[in-house]
Amino acid sequence: MSLIKKNLDRRGVLKGSAAAGLAAPMFFNGSAFAEGENYLNAPKGKSVTFGFNVPQTGAYADEGADELRAYKLAVKHLNGEGDGGMMNTFKPSNLKGNGILGKKVEFVTGDTQTKSDAARSSAKKMIEADKAIMITGGSSSGVAIAVQSLCQEAGVIFMAGLTHSNDTTGKDKRANGFRHFFNGFQSGAALAPVLENAYGKDRKAYHLTADYTWGWTIEQSISEATQAKGWETVETVRTPLGAGDFSQYLTPVLNSGADVLVLNHYGKDMVNSLTQAVKFGMRDKQVNGKDFTIVVPLYSRLMAQGAGENVKGIFGSTNWHWSLTDDGSKAFVKSFGQEYGFPPSQAAHTCYVQTLLYANAAETAGTFNPCGIVEALEDFEFDGLGNGPTLYRGADHQCFKDVLVVKGNENPTSKFDILEVVEVTPAEQVIYDPEHEMFAGGELGECNAGAA
Amino acid sequence: MDAIILQVLNGLEKGGAYALIALGLTLIFGTLGVVNFAHGALFMLGAFCAVIMRSLLTYEVATGEVEATAWGTEVAVTTPYVTNLFGDFGNTLIDWAVPVSILLTIPVMLIVGLVMERGLIRHFYKRPHAEQILVTFGLAIVLAELIKAQFGANPIPVPEPAALGGMADFSGIFGSEPGTITYPMWRFVYFLFSAFIILVVFCFLKFTTFGMVVRAGMEDRETVGLLGINIGKRFTFMFAVSAMIAGLAGAMYTPIISPDYNIGMEFLVLSFVVVVVGGMGSLGGAVSAGFLLGLLQSFSAMNEVKAIIPGIDQIIIYLVAIIVLLVRPRGLMGRKGVMET
Numbered sequence: 021m022s023l024i025k026k027n028l029d030r031r032g033v034l035k036g037s038a039a040a041g042l043a044a045p046m047f048f049n050g051s052a053f054a055e056g057e058n059y060l061n062a063p064k065g066k067s068v069t070f071g072f073n074v075p076q077t078g079a080y081a082d083e084g085a086d087e088l089r090a091y092k093l094a095v096k097h098l099n100g101e102g103d104g105g106m107m108n109t110f111k112p113s114n115l116k117g118n119g120i121l122g123k124k125v126e127f128v129t130g131d132t133q134t135k136s137d138a139a140r141s142s143a144k145k146m147i148e149a150d151k152a153i154m155i156t157g158g159s160s161s162g163v164a165i166a167v168q169s170l171c172q173e174a175g176v177i178f179m180a181g182l183t184h185s186n187d188t189t190g191k192d193k194r195a196n197g198f199r200h201f202f203n204g205f206q207s208g209a210a211l212a213p214v215l216e217n218a219y220g221k222d223r224k225a226y227h228l229t230a231d232y233t234w235g236w237t238i239e240q241s242i243s244e245a246t247q248a249k250g251w252e253t254v255e256t257v258r259t260p261l262g263a264g265d266f267s268q269y270l271t272p273v274l275n276s277g278a279d280v281l282v283l284n285h286y287g288k289d290m291v292n293s294l295t296q297a298v299k300f301g302m303r304d305k306q307v308n309g310k311d312f313t314i315v316v317p318l319y320s321r322l323m324a325q326g327a328g329e330n331v332k333g334i335f336g337s338t339n340w341h342w343s344l345t346d347d348g349s350k351a352f353v354k355s356f357g358q359e360y361g362f363p364p365s366q367a368a369h370t371c372y373v374q375t376l377l378y379a380n381a382a383e384t385a386g387t388f389n390p391c392g393i394v395e396a397l398e399d400f401e402f403d404g405l406g407n408g409p410t411l412y413r414g415a416d417h418q419c420f421k422d423v424l425v426v427k428g429n430e431n432p433t434s435k436f437d438i439l440e441v442v443e444v445t446p447a448e449q450v451i452y453d454p455e456h457e458m459f460a461g462g463e464l465g466e467c468n469a470g471a472a
Numbered sequence: 473m474d475a476i477i478l479q480v481l482n483g484l485e486k487g488g489a490y491a492l493i494a495l496g497l498t499l500i501f502g503t504l505g506v507v508n509f510a511h512g513a514l515f516m517l518g519a520f521c522a523v524i525m526r527s528l529l530t531y532e533v534a535t536g537e538v539e540a541t542a543w544g545t546e547v548a549v550t551t552p553y554v555t556n557l558f559g560d561f562g563n564t565l566i567d568w569a570v571p572v573s574i575l576l577t578i579p580v581m582l583i584v585g586l587v588m589e590r591g592l593i594r595h596f597y598k599r600p601h602a603e604q605i606l607v608t609f610g611l612a613i614v615l616a617e618l619i620k621a622q623f624g625a626n627p628i629p630v631p632e633p634a635a636l637g638g639m640a641d642f643s644g645i646f647g648s649e650p651g652t653i654t655y656p657m658w659r660f661v662y663f664l665f666s667a668f669i670i671l672v673v674f675c676f677l678k679f680t681t682f683g684m685v686v687r688a689g690m691e692d693r694e695t696v697g698l699l700g701i702n703i704g705k706r707f708t709f710m711f712a713v714s715a716m717i718a719g720l721a722g723a724m725y726t727p728i729i730s731p732d733y734n735i736g737m738e739f740l741v742l743s744f745v746v747v748v749v750g751g752m753g754s755l756g757g758a759v760s761a762g763f764l765l766g767l768l769q770s771f772s773a774m775n776e777v778k779a780i781i782p783g784i785d786q787i788i789i790y791l792v793a794i795i796v797l798l799v800r801p802r803g804l805m806g807r808k809g810v811m812e813t
Contacts, residue, residue, distance in 0.1 A: 077617075081625035255775065260786050264729050264738045265486060267659070268773035268785070271478040274654075276775075291627045292729055299656045299727075301639040326730050328629035342542065350542075357543020 059389045060175040060470025061151040068123040068388060070095070070375070071152030073143050073167060074181065076131040080159040080287060083322055083367045087157055087181055088129060089360055090368035094375035097355070098125045105355035109348040109404035110376060114383035121382060132158060136166035143167045147174050153388045154179060154378055159287075159367060161185030161234040168197035175470015177390050179374035182339075182367040184286070184318050186237035189418035190459035195467040196390055198397055198417045200377065201370045202450070204238035205458050207317045207337040208245030210423035210445035215335060219280065219313055221250030226278035228269055228293060230285050231258040238284045240458060242317050246282075254278045259289070266293045270300050279307040282315045290316060291326035298330040319426055322365045324438045331428030331438060338424045340369040340406050341441055349406040363436050373405045377412070394467040409447065415454035416464065420447045474652050477642070479770040485659045485728075487766025488666030492721035493739055494746040494758035495673060496714030502690045502753035503707040506593055507604050511718055512740030513612040517584060518577050518719025519731035520619055523628050525573035529554050529566045568633045570727055577723040578716055585715025589708050612736065620733035627730035632658040637727075658727050665724050669717060670759055677755070686710055690753065745793045751806020761804060765789050 063069070072091045075084035096102045100117035107115050119125050128150040130142025139158065146152040155171050156179040158164040164183035171178035172194040180188060180199040184207070189199050215223075225246060229239040235258070243253045255276055259269050270293070273281055281302055285293045297303075297314055305312035319336035342353045342363035352372065356364040364372070378393065381400070385392030398414030407421035425443040432438060452459070493515055500508045532550035539549055554562035565572065592611065596604045631637065639654040646653055677683035689696045689703040696703045722731070729735060746765055750757025771777060772788040784791075796803060 077620075078625070081620065257775065257778075262738065264735070267482045267485070268479065268770040271482055271770075272475060272773070272775050274478065275475050288627055288732065291629075295629070295730060296728070299637070299658070301654060301656070322626060326627035326629055328631065328730075330629075354543045357541060358545065361545075363542060 058469075058471070059391075061147065061153045063123055063151075063153060063388060066123055067126045068120055069150055069152050070125060070127045070378075071130060071143065071146030071150065071155040072127055073130040073132055073139060073146065073155055073157040074371075075134045075159050075163075076129070078132075078134040080134045083159045083182065083287075083320065083365065084132070084157075086322060086365045086368040087159070087371040090356070090364060090372040091127065091156070091375060093356060093359055094372045094379075095125045095127055098375070098379050102359070103351075103355055106348050106352050106372065106376060106405055109351050110380070110402065111404050112402065113376075113380050113404075115376065115380050116383070120379045121386070121388070125379070128152060130157075132160075132163050132167075134160050134163060136162050139163040139167050140170050143170050144174070147171075147176055152176065154393075156371065156374055156378070157181045158183055161188055162232060164188050164199075165192045165233065168192070168194050172196045172465070172468055175390060175468040177378065177393050179378050181371045181374065182320075183234075184238065185234040186241065186458050187233050187462075189416045190237075191462035193416050193418075193459075193462050193464050195394060195417075195465045198374070198377075198412065198419075200374050200412075200419045202337075202339050202421075202423050203418065204234070204241035204317070205245075205452055205456070206423050206450040207238065208241035209450040209452075210337050210425050210443070211242065211315070211317060211335065212245035212249050213445075213449075214425045214443050215246060215251075215315065216249040218335065219310070223251045223280050223310070224254045224278045224308065225251050225280040225282050225315075226254055226273050226276050227256040227282045227284055228266070228273075229256060229258050230261055230289055232261055234286065235284050237458065238317050239282075242282055242284065242315075244458075251280070259285070259293070262289065264292060266296050267300070269293075270297055270302075273297075273302070274300065274305075277307070279310050280313050280315060282317065284317060286318055286320070287323050288326070290318075290320075290323055294327050294334070295330045303330075303333070319439060320366060321436070321438055322367070324428070325435070332430050334428045335442070336426055336439075338426050338439065339366045341366065341424055341426060341439060342369075342436070343441060344406060344424075346404075346406060346408070348404040352406060369406060376405070377402075390469045391467040408444075411447070413454070416459065420451050422447055423450050473646075474648060475774065476771075477646055477653050478655065479774060480767065481642070481655045481660070481663075483767030483770035484763065485663045485766070486769060487763030488663045489721055489725060489739070489762075490743055490746045490766050491759045491762025492666050492669060493718055493743040494750065494762050495670060495755060496717045497743055498747050498750065498753055498755060498758040499673075499710055499714045499717075501747070502755070503686065503710045504589075504593070504597060506596065507601050507608070508593070509605050509609040509740065510588070510612040510615065511608075511714075511743065512736030512738075513615040514581065514584065514715045514718035514736070515722040515725075515739055516619065516731065516733065516736030517615065518581055518722030519726050519735055520623065520722075521577040521580050521719060522570050522573040522630050522723040522726040523623065523731060525576050526566070526569040526630055529562075529569050529572075570630060570632055570724065573723050574720065577719045581716040581719030582712045584719070585712030586708065588715065589711040593711065594708075612740070616733045616736065623733065625732060627732045629730045630726035632661075632727035636661055662724055662728060666721065669720060673713075673717065674755070682706065742789060745789050747803075749793055749796045749803055751803025753807060754803065754805040757803055757805030765792065768792060 074087045097105045097107050128146050130146050132139035143155050154177045158181040161183045164180045168178045178197040186204045227239050229235040283293050302312050314334050316336040319338045324331045381393045381396035382388050385396040397412050400412045403409045410421035423445045424441050426439040427442045429440045497511045530552045533553045534548040537549040538546045636657045640657045640660050642653045643650050746761045750761030768788050773785040
């Protein structure tokens with residue numbers, strides 16, 4: 021299952037602990053990070069505190085609420101309550117169901133408001149006042165990048181929630197930050213072959229793009245991936261975040277000669293632009309002798325509900341979907357569904373998985389020392405968490421796993437049955453060089469264990 | 473040419489929404505002298521009247537059957553009760569939920585307007601504009617949070633009637649090839665609807681005694697009061713009417729943008745710009761500026777325009793507002809002395 025060879029000569033993660041005066045070997049050894057070491061927020065009592073930093077207000081509040089549900093479920097399972105969920109399928113795992121390293125898991129929550137400054141403030145408060153050992157969450161790349169940088173400076177681990185920009189593990193990557201969620205490049209790599217099969221090589225694409233970090237990287241990723249398949253990108257137009265009414269951006273598409281509209285929008289922007297594009301007749305239109313088509317590179321089931329029937333037949337990609345039938349997914353859906361009465365979203369899935377991965381890394385390292393966690397997570401290969409065999413690449417802290425290409429369900433059987441998985445793109449097809457031009461320009465740096 | 477016609481249609485439809493909100497805003501400012509930052513929230517409440525109407529019509533009852541879920545539990549199979557009760561007519565009612573919601577929006581928004589004015593706004597008539605802005609903005613946040621607590625943060629789809637959901641073909645009117653100038657039917661209906669409401673409001677103010685008194689009160693409240701007319705009561709009613717106009721604008725807009733709790737805030741800033749450009753307190757100014765700025769916003773988004781001035785689409789409205797404030801502070805059709813030193 022190995023996607024890359026583990027490189028034992030790579031950066032020694034222990035360098036970060038050198039500042040604390042530690043002597044340590046240059047290869048992984050959990051005992052090197054024994055409890056009582058000098059690192060920020062080292063848990064002293066019988067419990068350890070996580071900081072769940074999610075949007076509880078603002079546009080992504082519903083997604084944040086689902087993330088919080090998943091975190092609470094993960095904490096429950098880690099503390100040995102409930103049916104254990106994915107802890108039963110996760111392998112290799114050192115999790116015992118008695119907390120982490122014998123300490124009960126507790127948590128505090130913060131509200132990111134989907135704003136970078138608010139997210140940093142709440143993360144700072146959780147680190148300084150609540151002594152959180154790990155921060156996780158987020159439903160926006162701008163927020164994730166800002167909080168990741170804060171955690172690096174403070175000396176705690178950041179396990180990113182939903183963040184899809186290439187920059188999170190590209191030019192803005194940090195040693196203390198880890199992303200399980202896929203990224204724009206991987207969406208492009210997975211989608212392009214499916215789009216080629218469905219619509220052919222001779223296509224002209226018009227991009228409408230949300231004007232911020234995520235939009236720019238997804239636009240570049242999809243453009244390059246589809247151009248490699250023979251498509252032409254006729255226009256790329258940036259739209260203000262939260263534009264609401266996209267009619268003035270959609271009407272030029274009608275006369276542009278393009279026969280594909282790529283909506284590099286997420287959340288409410290996606291709901292609005294897709295709904296309005298369909299109402300402008302773009303799904304029923306013929307251009308260049310071909311059926312006009314719309315593509316939504318990043319789908320979220322929660323958001324797609326807002327677009328109603330307009331998603332039918334429209335391709336996109338997603339990190340995970342509740343209809344998957346592997347043991348891990350089934351265990352998670354059962355656990356989550358019985359707890360809350362509906363299936364989890366992809367945001368909930370990635371947050372749940374990130375919590376288990378952090379916990380397992382602490383058990384493996386035998387410590388909560390961030391540098392020990394980094395060492396345990398880097399190049400960690402695992403399975404049973406819903407996406408098939410997965411690698412946490414040490415070079416950029418990005419997970420490599422299967423990517424799902426989905427399509428708006430033509431015949432939904434329930435209100436949750438909005439998307440159908442049309443292809444599971446294997447991890448090998450979406451892997452890239454850490455120095456790829458779309459990810460170049462940043463340095464992972466050294467892990468920071470902070471100061472006690 | 474086709475592209476220009478399409479942007480004109482876009483501009484008219486956008487302008488219709490701006491004009492409807494700005495009309496209510498400027499009515500409130502003109503009658504009560506209140507700068508109402510909760511006006512966007514009234515638009516949002518109107519939109520949610522449509523959501524509620526659709527929810528009421530699509531309320532589902534159990535059929536007695538159950539089905540298994542992926543997580544091992546069973547859920548009851550349901551169907552809308554209006555379909556159970558009325559068959560095909562029930563389905564038609566659901567289909568026409570947005571127009572039908574007007575019947576709910578009018579009384580609800582009149583009551584909301586009355587309660588708002590009597591319960592809160594009247595206590596701030598003699599307070600500085602800054603305090604009026606603070607309290608009404610606070611009220612807007614409270615209303616938005618209440619809606620979010622009840623309906624969640626995600627946009628809620630509210631479809632237009634199927635008969636009005638297609639594309640209207642204007643090609644023949646402009647002598648173009650069939651199918652080259654097409655525009656979503658509902659957006660055109662919205663433009664006609666906003667034009668109708670504006671016309672009704674103007675006729676009401678122009679041709680009824682009540683309207684005449686209100687206009688007189690806007691000119692000189694004290695003198696009208698000295699004539700023994702209870703102008704305060706009439707202004708309270710006009711506040712409720714303004715709330716109703718904003719509510720109707722919101723309800724009919726739901727098929728264009730799926731409403732969420734924040735939809736009012738998105739329109740509020742633009743509408744204030746419209747009022748400032750048109751002239752504070754000027755009804756004609758609000759309507760003219762609404763359509764003017766809607767058209768400018770649409771044209772500035774054309775790729776040919778953006779190729780000359782990149783990013784102009786994102787600043788055009790504010791640019792116009794700055795120029796108007798610098799050159800003619802009272803706005804295009806504002807009364808002399810208002811906002812001028």
